[in-house]
Amino acid sequence: MGNQRMAKSARAKRDTQKQSNIIIKALKGGILGLIITLMSVLAFAIIVKKFGVSDETISAINQAIKVVSIFMSAYAASKNTTQNKVLTGVLAGCMYVLLGYLIFSLIQSNWGDVSLLLADLAMGALIGMLTALIFSKILQNEQKKEKRA
Numbered sequence: 404m405g406n407q408r409m410a411k412s413a414r415a416k417r418d419t420q421k422q423s424n425i426i427i428k429a430l431k432g433g434i435l436g437l438i439i440t441l442m443s444v445l446a447f448a449i450i451v452k453k454f455g456v457s458d459e460t461i462s463a464i465n466q467a468i469k470v471v472s473i474f475m476s477a478y479a480a481s482k483n484t485t486q487n488k489v490l491t492g493v494l495a496g497c498m499y500v501l502l503g504y505l506i507f508s509l510i511q512s513n514w515g516d517v518s519l520l521l522a523d524l525a526m527g528a529l530i531g532m533l534t535a536l537i538f539s540k541i542l543q544n545e546q547k548k549e550k551r552a
Contacts, residue, residue: 425484425491432480432491433498436472440503443468469523470530473499477531478538488535496531500524 447464450456456464473496480495481488500523508514 425487425494428480428484428491429494429498432476432478432495433502435479436476436495436499437502437506439475440468440472443472469503470526473527473530474534477534480531481535482538488539489532492531492533492535493528494531496527496529496534497524500527 444465447461447468451461476495476499477492481491484491500520504515504520504523
């Protein structure tokens, strides 16, 4: 019985380490996405100031920046992951949205609209999942080609 307990304990410890590793990768991906967002928004602000852009264009570009940043967050988080790529991508997309919500709420000195947060979370999860699925499929195809050669 002692060996079974030790084996269960070892498995539980490995599972906990895997879970924390996924969360750390998702957090790093989310932070990378925020850095990309901040740099993109600053560059876009300079363009708007210099050339003057319509409100519709500003809104569309801001949404595109958000989508690209979620994509990059999920890609960075899941690219070197061997297991749970999709979960890591989903968490990275959600982490990006949550961190962005927190930071921009702090900048504006009030909490943003919760319904928009929920919509953004759904978008972050979906884009993160799709990104991880696409790149895991691409990597699988590359590995199959290498084995054939």
